[in-house]
Each structure stands twice: as structure tokens, then as C-alpha cells.
Amino acid sequence: MDPDSMAFIFLQAFLINNLVLALFLGLCPFVGVSAKLETAFPMGLAVVCVMLVASLCAFGINILLVYFNIEYLRLICYIAVIASAVQLVEMTIKKFSPKLFRMLGIYLPLITTNCAILGMALFQTFDEYSITQSLAYSLGAGAGFMLALVLMAGLRERLELANVPDACTSAAIAMMLAGMLSMAFMGFAGLGG
Template identity: 60%
Template sequence: MNDESLPTIFINACLVNNFVLAYFLGICPFLGVSGKRDTAVRMGAAVTFVMLVASMAAYGIHALLTWANAPYLELIAFIAVIASTVQLVEMFIKKVSRPLFEALGIFLPLITTNCAILAVALFQTNKGYGFLQALVFALGAGLGFTLALFLISGLREKLELADTPEMVRGTVVALVLAGILSVCFMGFAGLFT
């Protein structure tokens, strides 16, 4: 078991090694669903939930497959758990909030292929986290993902009101903003190592 403290794990996952702004994982929903703040926060909540479930399942799967001496099956098992969890989240959101389901559109089922979620399972396994450490890591990563979505969505909403040249509107300005946010988050590097 890893001996890192829980606050250190949380801050590292959320700020220092933010999955979107430091590792550039989960860029598809970061750019695709970050047009409005409320949609970005809801997508972040869905991703955080899937990360937590995937983290719990990954801990159990790793323990079981290590016991069975079959670690080569971990990746496929992680992917199956993530896909199943996303299907449940998609059905839940469709039932509870049809407008949110339509606002998230194709990006909701794409959570299945969100590399940030698979990275949570793989990173926690490689770092040798215990169960509680793995949950804190997943929560930090999910909240960091939500924070990145919220920040970029707020900036994009403000830019809609600005008089920007036609050639930099849309994806170009979103990528420039993502780069600036990434550089800002580099300021957290070395905070907890």
C-alpha cells in the first residue's frame, strides 16, 4: 500500500496533476461540452460519479486478478466496468432530466471512451493505492475534471459577449484558452510531490 496522505492524494489529483490540464486526458468533453457552465458542471458530475464507481471496481478487480494470477485481464475488465457504469448513468439521466440528456448529446455515451476515467483505474493500480486512497484519488480527479470544465465554460461564455475576430471564434479560441489554463495550472507543479 502507498503511504501518501489522503489530502496529498486529493490535491495532486485535483490541481497539481489535473487530468485535463496537466495530462491532457478527457479533452473531447472538455472542448465539446464546455459551452455553458451548467452543462459543464453536470457533465463533470457524471464523469466524477463514473470515476468513483470505476475506482471502486478497479480496486476489487485488481485484487481479484492478482489473487488469480491473471493481471493481463485487468485492462479489459476495467473497460467493461466503465462501459456498464456509463450505460447506467445515461439511462438515469435520460429518465430524470430529458433536457440535460439532450444537452449532453453524444458526449454522454462518449464518457465510455474518456481516457481520463480509464487513467484513474490504471494510475491507482500502478501507484498501489489502498481502497480509501483510490476513492480519494478518483474524487480528486473527478473534481479536477469538473473544475477544468467549469473554468473553460465560464471563459467561453464571457467570450461570446466579446468582439472577437471571425477567424478565431469557436474551436480556435477554445484551444487557446485551454492552453492558457494549462499554463496557469502548471503553477501548482511541485506543490505536493
């Protein structure tokens, strides 16, 4: 497959370099929201929306920063843009689906400090993707985050019924599960071939 094609970039972000399981980004919401499937899925959707908006804005801002030769302000600009994108998505969700808004609760504003989003914006800048490639990348990254979250939630719901040792309370056993999922995702490395 052509490494610059949109399909390849999407697959790469979605499976091969999965943000959560291969690059360790966005672990806080991954551990925090993955206890139940009914919150994990909408959370994943919200992250996909923020990713798309943030990716487009980051692309535009980077052009401006390079034009004015002030790349050292990149980090500050990106984080400000992400905070506003989160606010935007929050208002949109509140307007169109109050039910979903209530379900997500505190986790919605916390997307601002989700390192998956800033990481995605930074990687897209470092790899010098064009605007369509950036879109494919952010869509893949968001979908990958959602996939990891939903898989994990499904596993943890089954884990409720299992009998785990006392010391391995929720966090330790969740990390062990993440390790196994991550091992499974290593198998996708061959896709890049």
C-alpha cells in the same frame, strides 16, 4: 504533508496533476461540452459519479486479476467495467432526474470513451493505492475534471463577445485558452512541496 495521506492524494489529483490541464486526459469532452456553462456543470457531475463507481470496480477487479495471475486482461476488463458503470449512472440519472438526462443527451454515453476515466483507473493501479486512497484519488480526479470544464465554459462564454481573427475559429482559440489555463495550473505545482 504526508504524501500517502488522503488529503494530499486528493489535492494532487485535483490541482497539481489536473487530469485535463496537466495530463491531457479527456480532451474530447473538454472541447466538446465546454461551450456552455449549463451543460458543462452537469457533465462534470456525471463524470465524478462514473469515476467513483469505476474506481471502486477497478480496485476490486484488479485484486481478482492479480489473484488469478491474468494481469494481461486488465485493459479489456477495465474498459468493460467502465462501459457498464456509465450505463449504471445513465440509468440512475434517468430515474432520478429526467431533466438532467435530457440536458446531457449524447454526451452521457460518450463518457465511455473518455480517456480520463480509464486513465484514472490505470494510474490508481500503477500507484498501488489502497481502497480509501483510490476513492480520494478518483474524487480528486473527477473534481479536477469538473473544475477545468467549468472554468473553460466560463471563459468561452465571455469569448463569444470578443473579436477573434478569422482563422482562429472556435477550436484554435479554445486550445489557446486551455494553454493559458494550464500555465496557471502549473503554479499549483508548489503545493506538493
